[in-house]
Amino acid sequence: MRSENEPGGQKGRSFIEEARRAQIIASAIEVIAELGFAQASLAKIAAHAGISKGVISYHFAGKDELMEQVVEHTYGAVAEHVFARMDGITSATELLRTHVMAVAEHMLGHRTQVRALGEIFGNLRTADGNPRYGMHTNEELYQGIELIYRLGQRTGEFRQFDVRVMAVTQQAAIDHMFAYWITHPGHDLEAHATELADLMERACRA
Incomplete structure (x- = not known):
């Protein structure tokens, strides 16, 4: 059991509590x-x-907090997988490809999570009735992709372009790739990701 305190002075959850939440x-x-x-x-x-x-x-x-934790848990697992696959890669081109392929690679074994996320994103609302999730909550994702673009522009691998426009485009393409896969279960997700990685690489190449 953990005895460490969480930020803010609150006592950390025990192993049993974390297991129950999971x-x-x-x-x-x-x-x-x-x-x-x-x-x-x-x-x-x-x-x-x-x-x-x-x-x-x-x-x-309540239900809203539980739904938010489902999103946090799922995105955390995706990020852990993607970062592990990116570890040691120094080429911006390879980082770009690995990002696209690793996200698809992880979700390929977690179709249920993708379906659940779609339901939450489409239905969860804030107290004032606005969508809880959407483009307004993607800032961290955009910034992470932008780091790859800026690296490529510094090293000369990538041409000069607006990194925010490209990041929004790439994330939207990833989101729609999963939405299409859920709608069409027989769709080849890995092949789709490969085509998308090829497309983004060509779009960025110097």
């Missing part, structure tokens, strides 16, 4: 993917996890 998040992903956002009640998620609804309420303030 179990709930995993069940939430399965229920959302199967039933859709509207039908994914805390009661149904609890039943899937084999726990009481009160256990979920102990760990999460």
